[in-house]
Amino acid sequence: QQKVxxxxxxxxxxxxxxxxxxxTSSDRNFQYFWWYRQHSGEGPKALMSIFSDGxxxxxxxxxxLNKASLHVSLHIRDSQPSDSALYFCAASANYNQGKLIFGxxxxxxxxx
Amino acid sequence: NSKVIxxxxxxxxxxxxxxxxxxxxxxxxxxxxxYQQNKNNEFKFLINFQNQEVLQQIDMTEKRFSAECPSxxxxxxxxxSSEAGDSALxxxxxxxxxxxxxxxxxxxxxxxxxx
Numbered sequence: 030q031q032k033v034x035x036x037x038x039x040x041x042x043x044x045x046x047x048x049x050x051x052x053t054s055s056d057r058n059f060q061y062f063w064w065y066r067q068h069s070g071e072g073p074k075a076l077m078s079i080f081s082d083g084x085x086x087x088x089x090x091x092x093x094l095n096k097a098s099l100h101v102s103l104h105i106r107d108s109q110p111s112d113s114a115l116y117f118c119a120a121s122a123n124y125n126q127g128k129l130i131f132g133x134x135x136x137x138x139x140x141x
Numbered sequence: 142n143s144k145v146i147x148x149x150x151x152x153x154x155x156x157x158x159x160x161x162x163x164x165x166x167x168x169x170x171x172x173x174x175x176y177q178q179n180k181n182n183e184f185k186f187l188i189n190f191q192n193q194e195v196l197q198q199i200d201m202t203e204k205r206f207s208a209e210c211p212s213x214x215x216x217x218x219x220x221x222s223s224e225a226g227d228s229a230l231x232x233x234x235x236x237x238x239x240x241x242x243x244x245x246x247x248x249x250x251x252x253x254x255x256x
Binding site: 125126129 | 145147172174176181182183184186189196197232234236238239240241242243244245246247248249250
């Protein structure tokens with residue numbers, strides 16, 4: 030069964046600090062990785078996608094993918110209270126017709 | 142800004158009752174997905190459509206679940222005979238294509254509570 034494992038389950042970071050979230054997949058067919066953020070009472074919203082090995086930076090967010098180890102990470106620098114939310118890693122394969130396999134989520138709390 | 146609209150936001154049903162929820166995808170998005178997010182935040186893919194055609198679906202839980210995306214009408218997900226285990230947030234998402242490299246835009250969800 031296709032799986033995506035996230036760690037840590039929860040994370041508390043001081044305002045202005047760096048938050049690091051991790052994700053490991055079980056299926057080498059996964060080629061497309063996404064990070065979604067979900068605030069309370071809302072649906073998930075895509076933060077970033079990463080499809081190639083290496084780093085991808087968008088503003089305060091940096092994603093890193095290592096396909097050999099099936100590992101993807103998300104780093105948030107200069108964390109803000111508004112970054113407090115659930116973060117999900119999601120993966121997909123070409124044959125999935127877009128179906129996303131989600132990790133179990135990381136609850137991020139930013140302490141002012 | 143266009144966005145995915147889901148109605149109702151909250152739905153309360155007794156066991157054995159029908160539960161129906163609707164989704165209007167983003168304008169111009171022909172692909173629609175339904176996911177179930179349980180209280181432990183675990184996501185389960187249910188079904189996806191391109192226009193009116195089913196692309197992929199799970200074994201729809203003993204046939205109690207059905208979904209459709211008719212032309213010029215909202216998409217819908219219906220549970221024929223609700224069970225307590227169906228209590229969850231049902232999320233609709235839309236996308237430009239069924240390809241895995243395209244972003245899925247999620248609605249706020251319909252929270253179903255089965256008493």
